[in-house]
Amino acid sequence: MKINVLDRGYVRLVDHMGGDLAVVNSARVSYAKESKQLTDKDVKLIKFLAREGHMSPFRHATVQLEFYAPLMVARQHWKYVVGSDHTMDAWNEASRRYITIDVENYIPQPLEWRSKPEHSKQGSGEPVDESIGREATERLLRQIEQGIKDYEWALESGIAAEQARLLIPSAYGMYTAYYWTASLQSVSHFLNQRLAHDSQYEIQEYAKAVYELVKPLFPVSLEELLKS
Structure with missing residues (x-):
């Protein structure tokens, strides 16, 4: 599934692991319990975990996304990896050191x-x-x-x-392709910051695409994490 962004960019869902049930079961393992399907009790547990800041269960659900974005967006996004307070992020980017890729640029009208x-x-x-x-x-x-x-x-x-x-011209506007694999906690932190009305327009548009792709995978967890 892919969502187009700006004039040439996009965000594509490559893969994911787990869902709301993975969050629940990673929390319940402390008591040697497991849920087979999501119940109202499980939903209450997710709400409790998010509200009280118990983030480790949300690191057991992950997504892998492909971005095609201007460098000014990619470098803003990158700081969510280097500044992460845990290690559940991975980033791999296309390299013009090894290959020659067609040059495309973000061109505002x-x-x-x-x-x-x-x-x-x-x-x-x-x-x-x-x-x-x-x-x-x-x-x-x-x-x-x-x-x-x-x-x-x-x-x-x-x-x-x-x-x-x-x-190569226009370094900030040149498009680059990269994969971002991140925990649900990391994704929600990115969304909380970059869906904000005062964030830069271009990265807001990418955050909206991420939200549309990730929300159906973790409907309860993401809603609660974006409240916190």
């Missing part, structure tokens, strides 16, 4: 460029005037076109791919 906020040093405000947005899009396209020409020239001239990639 003229009406999609946002102004800087009036009362904050980060984030964005209302859309800029269309004429300014059109100029920004044109300037970005010119940079990308020239950069791709330089990158292709380097490869054709025999320069190693690991160095030729230095000529």
Whole structure:
């Protein structure tokens, strides 16, 4: 299952392990008990675990997702791995050191460029005037076109791919592909942070896609974790 994001990006559900029942049973093992199907009692247990911050049972349910996202999104996302308070995350990314991948970039359309906020040093405000947005899009396209020409020239001239990639344009807007395998706890932390209305628009869109993909797998647990 795949959900398209932005102009060229997407999030795809690759695999998952467990569900709400896995959360319940990993908690009940302390008492040598196991549920075969989810009951009202089990739902109450999940609510208790989430409300009281007992997170270890939520680490026994995992998802594996594939992202195709601009680097500015991928690097924001990455800090949820390096800053995780547990070790239930894995990250593998496509490498231009080993292969030459078609260069694709996130290109905002003229009406999609946002102004800087009036009362904050980060984030964005209302859309800029269309004429300014059109100029920004044109300037970005010119940079990308020239950069791709330089990158292709380097490869054709025999320069190693690991160095030729230095000529690739628009580093923050260039798309990259990666796999993220994470526990339900880690996913919920990411969603709590990046579904927030004041998070960057682009990563919000990826968080919405993650939520749509993961929610059906863990309907009770995710709902409760996003309350906490």
